[in-house]
Amino acid sequence: MDFLADELEDLCKKGLYRRLVSMTATRGTRSLIGGKECLILSSNNYLGLTHHPEVMRGARAAINEWGAGSGGSRLTTGNLSLHEDLEREIARFKGTERAITFGSGYAANTGVIQALTGKEDVVLGDFLNHASIIDGCRLSRAHFLVYRHRDMEHLEKLLKESQGYRRRLIVTDGVFSMDGDMAPLPDIAVLAERYNAFVMVDDAHATGVYGKRGAGTADHFGLDGQIMVQMGTLSKALGSAGAYVAGSARLIDYLVNRARSFVFSTAPAPAAVGAALAALRLLQEQPEIRERLWENALFFRKGLKKMGYQVPEEDSPIIPVIVGDNDSTMKMAGSLLEEGVYAPGIRPPTVPPGTGRIRITLMSTHTREDLDWALSAFARAGKKAGVI
Numbered sequence: 330m331d332f333l334a335d336e337l338e339d340l341c342k343k344g345l346y347r348r349l350v351s352m353t354a355t356r357g358t359r360s361l362i363g364g365k366e367c368l369i370l371s372s373n374n375y376l377g378l379t380h381h382p383e384v385m386r387g388a389r390a391a392i393n394e395w396g397a398g399s400g401g402s403r404l405t406t407g408n409l410s411l412h413e414d415l416e417r418e419i420a421r422f423k424g425t426e427r428a429i430t431f432g433s434g435y436a437a438n439t440g441v442i443q444a445l446t447g448k449e450d451v452v453l454g455d456f457l458n459h460a461s462i463i464d465g466c467r468l469s470r471a472h473f474l475v476y477r478h479r480d481m482e483h484l485e486k487l488l489k490e491s492q493g494y495r496r497r498l499i500v501t502d503g504v505f506s507m508d509g510d511m512a513p514l515p516d517i518a519v520l521a522e523r524y525n526a527f528v529m530v531d532d533a534h535a536t537g538v539y540g541k542r543g544a545g546t547a548d549h550f551g552l553d554g555q556i557m558v559q560m561g562t563l564s565k566a567l568g569s570a571g572a573y574v575a576g577s578a579r580l581i582d583y584l585v586n587r588a589r590s591f592v593f594s595t596a597p598a599p600a601a602v603g604a605a606l607a608a609l610r611l612l613q614e615q616p617e618i619r620e621r622l623w624e625n626a627l628f629f630r631k632g633l634k635k636m637g638y639q640v641p642e643e644d645s646p647i648i649p650v651i652v653g654d655n656d657s658t659m660k661m662a663g664s665l666l667e668e669g670v671y672a673p674g675i676r677p678p679t680v681p682p683g684t685g686r687i688r689i690t691l692m693s694t695h696t697r698e699d700l701d702w703a704l705s706a707f708a709r710a711g712k713k714a715g716v717i
């Protein structure tokens with residue numbers, strides 16, 4: 330087993346070794362790290378719902394009624410009417426015929442792509458797609474073509490060159506997880522129509538955040554009914570765990586039969602389902618929670634720009650601060666942590682080589698004082714690291 334030590338040492342040399350940071354307590358925007366209270370500025374809990382009293386109540390009520398686990402896969406002994414309630418609510422929210430839940434976003438992406446495509450097919454994906462999409466393509470054994478990030482001319486070229494396949498699936502993150510920019514979904518839908526392909530969007534970071542109703546990127550662009558497969562997570566803005574796929578009744582029926590990560594995996598735990606249901610209802614009843622998130626995102630982006638940080642123009646609750654090489658990225662993250670701000674460094678393979686970054690995310694529950702203080706920490710840490 331010497332290879333373990335060798336490979337770990339190699340990761341250290343390349344500045345790619347990862348270690349777990351332990352949080353001994355966490356509550357909303359604050360966590361205890363190494364005994365020190367830190368402001369969390371990189372969570373996917375965009376709306377702060379993980380600790381919302383109603384969401385926590387939803388989880389407790391589900392445990393009281395259904396127990397701690399679901400006891401089996403959905404097709405055996407684990408199919409609770411609670412799962413079906415959540416799926417009906419998701420379908421209503423998304424404006425689709427039906428929805429289906431998975432244990433995680435990773436499981437949803439791998440399961441769906443594997444179910445929908447095979448050796449005779451081709452999947453066309455954005456260069457910055459999430460790793461779970463790439464793994465789904467590998468599992469499916471479909472041909473896999475990558476187009477340059479958001480480059481529609483390149484996608485069209487690949488569509489022209491791939492006419493001979495049985496099926497063609499275009500798959501993209503709706504909002505790119507490490508960059509915060511959006512996929513040009515209307516253009517993708519037009520190309521899909523023109524070249525007889527079908528589209529899958531991963532709305533992990535858009536669900537609950539983007540769109541008039543917070544229903545994701547199709548909602549944002551007014552593309553209802555045009556995106557055949559809409560995947561999203563329950564683990565980010567919805568503050569729980571798990572994922573969904575929303576689409577036609579036939580698609581969902583097919584996935585129930587063919588998505589291996591659905592068929593061969595235990596149904597989501599009642600607490601996670603109960604929490605997601607409560608979060609989904611809350612999000613629709615209280616749009617002001619989302620509005621606060623966008624106000625915070627705008628405020629923080631402006632503050633960073635004023636200080637001399639190069640940040641993307643596109644408004645998003647995800648703000649990448651590109652540092653560059655791995656060591657400098659980790660040093661910047663370390664300086665921030667010393668200041669009491671937890672925003673971990675992101676390195677390859679999560680992002681392309683040379684684009685190491687601090688991935689900032691805002692939350693609805695950050696206060697103006699939190700953000701003013703975080704900006705002053707970024708001013709000091711950025712100067713120390715030579716980023717500004």
Ligand SMILES: Cc1ncc(COP(=O)(O)O)c(C=O)c1O
Nearest residue numbers: 433434435459461506533562564
């Ligand atoms: C774009 C995207 N898709 C899928 C996932 C996987 O979701 P989960 O964490 O629920 O497995 C994530 C994040 O983790 C993501 O950022």
